[in-house]
Amino acid sequence: MFPRWQRPPPRSEEFSSWSLLQRVKPVKEKSGDQSPAMEGAVQLLTRDGHSISHNSKRHYHDAFVCMNRMRQRGLLCDIVLHVGTKEIKGHKVVLASCSPYFHAMFTNEMSESRQTHVTLHDIDPQALEQLVQYAYTAEIVVGEGNVQTLLPAASLLQLNGVRDACCKFLLSQLDPSNCLGIRGFADTHSCSDLLKSAHKYVLQHFVEVSKTEEFMLLPLKQVLDLISSDSLNVPSEEEVYRAVLNWVKHDVDGRRQHVPRLMKCVRLPLLSRDFLMSSVDTELLVRHHSECKDLLIEALKYHLMPEQRGVLSNSRTRPRRCEGASTVLFAVGGGSLFAIHGDCEAYDTRTDRWHMVTSMSTRRARVGVAAIGNKLYAVGGYDGTSDLATVESYDPVTNTWQPEVSMGTRRSCLGVAVLHGLLYAAGGYDGASCLNSAERYDPLTGTWTSIAAMSTRRRYVRVATLDGNLYAVGGYDSSSHLATVEKYEPQINTWTPIANMLSRRSSAGVAVLEGMLYVAGGNDGTSCLNSVERYNPKANTWESVAPMNIRRKSYHTACHSQRLLICYPPTASALDGGYPDDPLTILYTHSELEFVNSL
Known part of the structure; x- marks a missing residue:
């Protein structure tokens, strides 16, 4: 007998790994939970079905x-x-x-x-x-x-x-008290996405940020970069002016020499004339520098000579636009067969949703609507009893309507447009006759001023701005629907006829897209139209483009993301001659030259 540790190994024919495998039964798949030891085991059959592959997740x-x-x-x-x-x-x-x-x-x-x-x-x-x-x-x-x-x-x-x-x-x-510090920290460590987000936060919350200690400690270059931005979100340019003065006065001896450079970035022409005279002109830090006096004179000229604003336009006369703000489309007033409405709805292009906002103080159909800066203006119209000269403005921040100075003439079915910060109202109907008169409103001074009359009386006219000029398109002169178009040049206060449209059109949709004036639909005196044409101002020619899917009149257009938005109520009325089955909005894609249904 050998001790156990001295025993010879068994003969291969008596015991081998292969002979052992021959005696092992193939692994069979079992239902139910696996034991922890079998967790991750994966069955993999060989030719003779006697092996597995184990993959442990732990x-x-x-x-x-x-x-x-x-x-x-x-x-x-x-x-x-x-x-x-x-x-x-x-x-x-x-x-x-x-x-x-x-x-x-x-x-x-x-x-x-x-x-x-x-x-x-x-x-x-x-x-x-x-x-x-x-x-x-x-x-x-x-x-x-x-x-x-x-x-x-x-x-x-x-x-x-x-x-x-x-x-x-x-x-x-991020909050107003630390966003500048986080922005600087992100810049130091090359965190580009954080830097971009923090900078955007600073611009969007500038009013609050400008009152913090971090802002007061900013170097000159960073202050200049902020107040130069078109994306600065401020309710008025007064906030920028005050922020600059507060920054200078935080270290007046070390910073007073920077006032001229800073004031060049403040958009003084966008301040009211009263504020310019009562606050800017009386500020010693401003009066001390001759360069600042020149900027003040420039701003006052912008107010006193509105007809020259096209010539005076520069970076300081351009309104700021908050980065990241969504474009909002407003549907204001209107009428049905039995009622005139004062309701107002807003469509947010970012969320693709309509929602009700505060109603106007006056019911208005056939109203003119335009936006200047952060305000929406409802001009004239018809309240079911009489044609209106009244005007009111909507502030989306406070969700309120406020009365503005009334026009010199009652107008419904008028055309309105904004050019160089001035609101123009042209043509329309005063309750007795079609009008060829026109006037403009300066929101900075709160005054209406008559301008040259059009050569043709136009009711249901549409007005648009292109290349610093106004265009009065089509309309109705009490006897016929018009194909004529007139161009107004504010520097010389003159209306000039241009090439006629290919079709007569009143109550058409008009908008400017990529340097072209588009006119869609309308009424030619016998029927509503679905045809669309566009005007090339360089060639003074009109050409047809793809028609709309449905004949339309008495609607309005807007531009967003290189597309025309054509807005029409889903429950059209006999008052406007619409079609109740119309979709709410269609989009015209310039590059594809086709209309597509939307919303």
């Missing part, structure tokens, strides 16, 4: 948990990172696999690849320790207490996931 997790415990106990560690007074142990293979920075350090021909102790500079010790922990656990907590040290450390080690988490946290913390 393997990587369990392995890294084990390696992290070994790191914490100092087992098999082959690198010690020194930063400040802190020593952080780790495994090169783990750090190199998670961080491109460490991968380059430990795999290239650098001296650190052969060292067991490496000293790091320009990184926070606590942040480095958290990031090493993250390399083993894939978990990290980002908060107010560590984000300012964690983000630059993650950037250095090229741990983009942690860097993105830091940016996401900072983005969630």
Whole structure:
């Protein structure tokens, strides 16, 4: 008898791995829950059906948990990172696999690849320790207490996931008191998306931001960049003017010399004449500089010579437009067979939704509507009893209508348009006859002024602006529907006939798109039209383009994202001669030359 440890191995014919496999039954698939030991096991039959492939979903997790415990106990560690007074142990293979920075350090021909102790500079010790922990656990907590040290450390080690988490946290913390600081922090560390979002936040909340300590400490260049932006969101230019003065007065001795450069970026012509005289002209910091006096004179000329605004136009006369604000389409008033409405609806192009807003104080059908800056104007119209000279304006911020100065003439079925900040009203009907008179409203002074009359009386006329001129398109002169068009040049206060349209049209839709004047639908005296034509001002010619899907009149058009929006109520009335089955809006795509149904 041999001791057990001295016994010879069995003969191959008596026992072998193959003979054992021959005795093992093939694995059969079982229903129900698998045991933890079988979790992740995947059956894979060979030719004789006697093998499986095992894929454990927990393997990587369990392995890294084990390696992290070994790191914490100092087992098999082959690198010690020194930063400040802190020593952080780790495994090169783990750090190199998670961080491109460490991968380059430990795999290239650098001296650190052969060292067991490496000293790091320009990184926070606590942040480095958290990031090493993250390399083993894939978990990290980002908060107010560590984000300012964690983000630059993650950037250095090229741990983009942690860097993105830091940016996401900072983005969630934006408010007027810290957005400038976050913007500067993002710029320093090349976080482009965070920088863009923080800058956009500053522009959108400028009024609140301009009152913070961070704003008062901004360098001159950054202040100039902000107040020069077309995207600055302010209710009026007065807010920009006040912000500039407050910034200068925060360190008046060191900043008074910058006043001329700053005032060149304030859009003084957009301030009211009263504010210019009572606040700007009396400010000593402004009066001290001759360049500022020139800017003040320019602004006053813009008010006193409205007919010359086209010549005086520059970057300071251009209204600001808030970046990120959605375009809103308004449907105002209107009438049905039995009623005149004062309702107002707004369509948000960003959310693709209509919603009701405050109704006008007066019911108005056949009303003229236009927008100047942040206000919507409802001009004239018919209230079911008489034609109106009254005007009211809507402020979307306060959701309120306010009365404005009335026109000099009652007008319904009129054409309105805005040119160089002035509201023009042309033609229409005063209750007794068709009109050829025209007038304009200056919202800065609150006054209406008569301008030259058109050569033709026009009711149901449409007016549009193109290349600094007004165009009065078609209409009805009490005897016939018109194909004639007139152009108004404000510098010389003159209406001039241009080429006739291809069709007679009253109550048509008119809009400007990519330097062309489009006229769609309308009434030619015998029927409603679906034809569309456009005017080329350089060639003084009209040409037909794709027709609409449905004949239309008594509707309005607008432009958005290089498309024409044609707005028509779904319940059209006999008053306007519409069709009740019409869709609410259709879009005309300039590049495709076709109309498509929408909404």
